Amino acid sequence: MQNKQDIFDQLRKLAISKGQQVTEERLQIYTEFLAKYEHGEVMRALLKCFKEVKFFPDISEIIKAIEEPIDIETEAQIMAGEILDAAKSFGQYQANEAKEALGSKAWYSVERFGGWDTICGLTYTELNTARAQLKNICKASVKLKNIDSKQIENHGKRGLTRLNELMGENLKQLESKNE
Numbered sequence: 001m002q003n004k005q006d007i008f009d010q011l012r013k014l015a016i017s018k019g020q021q022v023t024e025e026r027l028q029i030y031t032e033f034l035a036k037y038e039h040g041e042v043m044r045a046l047l048k049c050f051k052e053v054k055f056f057p058d059i060s061e062i063i064k065a066i067e068e069p070i071d072i073e074t075e076a077q078i079m080a081g082e083i084l085d086a087a088k089s090f091g092q093y094q095a096n097e098a099k100e101a102l103g104s105k106a107w108y109s110v111e112r113f114g115g116w117d118t119i120c121g122l123t124y125t126e127l128n129t130a131r132a133q134l135k136n137i138c139k140a141s142v143k144l145k146n147i148d149s150k151q152i153e154n155h156g157k158r159g160l161t162r163l164n165e166l167m168g169e170n171l172k173q174l175e176s177k178n179e
Contacts, residue, residue: 003035003039003100003101004031004032004035006039006043006101007030007031007034007035007039007042007043007046008027008028008031010043010046011027011030011031011046012027014046014049014050014056014057015027015056017050018053018054018055018056020055020056022056029059030059030062033059034059034062034066037066038103038104038105039100039101039102039103040078040079040082040102040103040105040106041066041103042062042066043082044065044066044070044078045062045063045065045066045068046062046065048065049061049062049065072139072142072143073139075138075142076135076136076138076139076141076142077135077138079105079106079109079138079141079142080109080131080134080135080137080138082102082106083102083106083109083110083119083134083138084119084127084131084134086098086101086102087116087119087120087122089101091120092116092117092120092121095116095117098116099116105141105142106138108141109134109137109138109141112137112140112141113133113134113137119134
């Protein structure tokens with residue numbers, strides 16, 4: 001629920017910054033649609049709109065910005081920043097809310113780093129080193145997630161090809177029995 005409110009607030013700020021009046025209804029429609037995406041990706045796309053578009057964007061422009069691929073290094077840097085920002089915003093005792101706000105990709109990195117308590121327990125002197133380590137973990141997590149999805153996709157294609165081969169063999173056997 002917090003994610004929807006964040007998205008709504010950012011859309012409202014975007015409209016104000018572009019000097020346009022946008023109806024509450026339009027903002028709600030945008031919010032409902034954008035809430036289906038990872039929170040971090042939506043925030044990144046809205047930030048891009050703040051920087052690059054001249055007028056309040058159409059929903060298709062925001063979606064294009066969300067779906068636009070970014071390099072692994074940048075994605076890891078953004079993810080690490082979002083995790084540390086969430087630690088400040090949510091604190092140690094709101095781990096479930098932080099998990100929901102960060103999304104599954106970033107939470108995977110949180111777990112690899114040592115968990116939410118570890119991140120929230122960082123001191124000011126540990127922060128720079130931890131930021132670099134977290135960025136490397138995020139980078140590895142992004143690579144792992146990309147590899148996993150590609151492997152699954154390739155495995156699915158190989159499985160489908162093999163299934164077609166088997167079905168073809170079975171059909172040939174059935175045809176020869178019927179003759």
